[in-house]
Amino acid sequence: MERPNAWKGYDEAELSRLTEFCEGYRRFISENKTERECCAAAIELAREHGYRPLKEAAGAGGRLTAGDKVYASVRGKSLMLVELGTEPLERGVNILGAHIDSPRLDVKQNPLEERNGLVTLDTRYYGGVKTYQWATLPLAIHGVVAKKDGGVVRVVIGEDPADPVFCVSDLLPHLARGQMQKKASELVEGELLDVIVGNRPKAGAEGDQGEDAVTATVLDALAEKYGITEEDLLSAELEVVPAGQARDMGLDRSMILGYGQDDRSCAYPSLLAQLECEAPKRTAVTILVDKEEIGSRGATSMSSRFFENIMAELIEAAGQGAPLALRRCLARSRMLSSDVSAAFDPNYPSVFEAKNSCFLGRGLTFNKYTGGTGKSGSNDADAEYVALIRHVMDDANVRFQTAELGRVDAGGGGTIAYILAAYGMDVIDSGIGVLSMHAPWEVTSKADIWEAHKGYRAFLALV
Numbered sequence: 001m002e003r004p005n006a007w008k009g010y011d012e013a014e015l016s017r018l019t020e021f022c023e024g025y026r027r028f029i030s031e032n033k034t035e036r037e038c039c040a041a042a043i044e045l046a047r048e049h050g051y052r053p054l055k056e057a058a059g060a061g062g063r064l065t066a067g068d069k070v071y072a073s074v075r076g077k078s079l080m081l082v083e084l085g086t087e088p089l090e091r092g093v094n095i096l097g098a099h100i101d102s103p104r105l106d107v108k109q110n111p112l113e114e115r116n117g118l119v120t121l122d123t124r125y126y127g128g129v130k131t132y133q134w135a136t137l138p139l140a141i142h143g144v145v146a147k148k149d150g151g152v153v154r155v156v157i158g159e160d161p162a163d164p165v166f167c168v169s170d171l172l173p174h175l176a177r178g179q180m181q182k183k184a185s186e187l188v189e190g191e192l193l194d195v196i197v198g199n200r201p202k203a204g205a206e207g208d209q210g211e212d213a214v215t216a217t218v219l220d221a222l223a224e225k226y227g228i229t230e231e232d233l234l235s236a237e238l239e240v241v242p243a244g245q246a247r248d249m250g251l252d253r254s255m256i257l258g259y260g261q262d263d264r265s266c267a268y269p270s271l272l273a274q275l276e277c278e279a280p281k282r283t284a285v286t287i288l289v290d291k292e293e294i295g296s297r298g299a300t301s302m303s304s305r306f307f308e309n310i311m312a313e314l315i316e317a318a319g320q321g322a323p324l325a326l327r328r329c330l331a332r333s334r335m336l337s338s339d340v341s342a343a344f345d346p347n348y349p350s351v352f353e354a355k356n357s358c359f360l361g362r363g364l365t366f367n368k369y370t371g372g373t374g375k376s377g378s379n380d381a382d383a384e385y386v387a388l389i390r391h392v393m394d395d396a397n398v399r400f401q402t403a404e405l406g407r408v409d410a411g412g413g414g415t416i417a418y419i420l421a422a423y424g425m426d427v428i429d430s431g432i433g434v435l436s437m438h439a440p441w442e443v444t445s446k447a448d449i450w451e452a453h454k455g456y457r458a459f460l461a462l463v
Contacts, residue, residue, distance in 0.1 A: 058317035092332030099292035103127035127293030343433030363399030372412025396458035
C-alpha cells in the first residue's frame with residue numbers, strides 16, 4: 001500500500017498556502033531555539049488570537065463558557081492552550097501534544113576554564129546526540145541567567161549578523177590517526193564538548209600573562225552586555241545551539257534544513273491548528289511540553305501533574321466540577337501525540353523496512369506503536385482508534401502515511417504517548433518524517449508540515 005507523493009495533488013492555490021505556512025514555520029524555528037523561547041512566542045501568538053491566562057479568566061469566581069480561550073504556562077517552559085467547546089468536559093476533549101525541547105549542549109553551572117590562552121565553557125549534552133556532529137560548527141548561546149535579586153536576564157549571542165559565534169574544536173586529519181581508530185561514539189568524548197569563547201587577555205591583568213587574563217576579558221564582556229558576573233552562572237540556564245537561520249533546502253525548495261525540527265516541526269503546526277480552531281463541539285487542547293528528550297522527567301515534563309491539575313482547574317472554572325468529572329474527562333479524551341518519525345534514508349536503507357517506513361513528501365505520519373525490539377516502552381493504539389483516525393483524515397483530504405521507527409531489531413524510540421494513555425484515553429503517535437534526526441541540522445519536507453497542519457485541524461474538529 002504505497003502512499004502517493006503529496007506534491008502531486010496540489011493546485012496553485014494550495015501550493016501558495018503551503019508556501020506561506022512553511023515560511024512562518026521556518027521563521028519560528030529560526031527565532032525560537034529553546035523551550036523557553038518557543039513557549040514565550042506561542043503565548044504571544046495565543047494572546048493575538050484572544051487567549052487569556054487561565055488564572056485571569058477564572059479569577060475572582062469567573063465562569064468559563066463555550067468559546068472561551070485560555071492558556072496556562074508551566075514555569076515558562078511548557079504551555080497548555082484550551083478552547084472550550086459546547087459539549088460538557090466530562091465527555092472528553094481532543095488533545096494535540098508535542099514537545100518543544102531539542103537535543104543541544106547545556107552549559108555547566110561552573111563552566112569557565114582557561115587553558116593555554118583559550119577560555120572555554122564546559123557543557124553537558126542534552127538528549128540523544130552524536131557528539132562528533134557538534135565539533136567545528138558555528139554555535140550560538142541562548143538562555144537565561146537568574147540573579148539573586150530576583151531579576152532574570154535573557155541571553156542570545158550568535159544569531160545577529162553582528163554577533164560573535166562559538167565552536168567546539170576538533171583535531172586536524174594530520175594528527176588524528178589515533179582518533180580515527182576509535183568507535184564513532186568515542187570520537188569526541190562528552191567532556192571534550194568545550195565551547196571556545198575567548199582568546200584575548202585583558203590589558204593589565206596580572207601583566208597580561210596571568211592564568212585568568214583571558215577569562216577576565218570574557219567576564220568583562222558579559223558584565224558590559226548583560227550585567228552578569230561569574231557567580232551568576234551558578235543560577236543560569238544557557239543552551240548552546242547551532243547558529244543561524246533555518247533555510248530552504250533543495251533546488252526545488254521543497255524541504256527545510258534547520259535546527260530543532262524534532263519536535264518543533266510538530267509543535268508549530270499543532271499550535272497554529274489550535275489557534276485557528278473555530279467553535280469546536282469538543283473542547284480543543286494543545287500541549288507544548290518540555291523535557292521529552294531526557295525521558296519526560298521534571299516539573300515541566302509530561303510526567304509531572306501539570307496537565308491533570310490544569311484540567312481540574314478548567315473543569316472547576318467551567319462549573320462542571322462533579323466528583324468524577326475529571327476522571328471521566330481524561331478517560332474519554334482523544335489525543336494525537338505528535339512527534340517526529342525517522343524518514344526513509346536511501347543512504348542507509350539497511351536499518352529501514354521500506355513498506356513500513358515513512359518517506360519525505362508523503363504526508364503526515366502515524367505510528368500505531370513505537371518502542372524498541374518487542375515494542376518495549378511503547379503506546380500501542382487500538383485498531384478501532386486507528387480506523388477513526390483514518391476516517392477523519394480521509395474526510396478532510398489529508399495525505400497521510402503509516403510507519404514504524406526502523407527495522408524491528410535496529411533500535412527504536414518513544415514519545416509522550418504512553419503518559420497520557422495511562423489515563424485510559426485513546427492515543428496515537430503522529431508527526432513529521434525527518435532525515436538526520438537529532439543532528440544539529442535536520443531535514444523535513446514542506447509538504448509533510450503542511451499536511452500535518454491540515455490533519456491537526458481536522459482532529460481538533462472531531463466530535
